[in-house]
Amino acid sequence: DSGVTQTPKHLITATGQRVTLRCSPRSGDLSVYWYQQSLDQGLQFLIQYYNGEERAKGNILERFSAQQFPDLHSELNLSSLELGDSALYFCASSVKTGPPLFSNTEAFFGQGTRLTVV
């Protein structure tokens, strides 16, 4: 058990709909990452939050948005869903102390949310 909790585990929805994926990081971790993994593909970085603020953005579509709340849990919102959005969405958390004190980053992943758009 990584200590990172993602809900729901599975989600089936129709095209055009909007869904929210939730992530609770490990206790004390300040940073949350969201990744998308399509079938047989690697992990595509979407977005990173650190202590409530957006820290880095990857290949995240404009239809997608995320936020990190004061209690450090994070939500990824996916709207106007398309068939191609079907994928595994992973959340990872890291960092018990903030920059510039740390020099390495180890990420601990949740079990993922499998999104199927039909």
Add this chain to the structure above:
Amino acid sequence: TQLLEQSPQFLSIQEGENLTVYCNSSSVFSSLQWYRQEPGEGPVLLVTVVTGGEVKKLKRLTFQFGDARKDSSLHITAAQPGDTGLYLCAGATKAAGNKLTFGGGTRVLVKP
């Protein structure tokens, strides 16, 4: 842009054989991690290397970080079917705010 390239993309070997997976980049990383992912699960951290030239061993797995901290390798000795999975390397740089960037992965299949 930090680009991590892994090779090979796919490796199929017999139980008992050795294998090596490579992770290369033109960027210098402050740290590099290796993860293993099984189907339907999240990646699980295997090791972190931070010093150029560093070698770490985890049972039958040997991880090496290049002297220039731009590349890494994972060597598995006497592979077992339980080693089957997707192996991912990931690097972070301070310049990029320690955003973790993943390679495309190497899918390893160890046949009994």
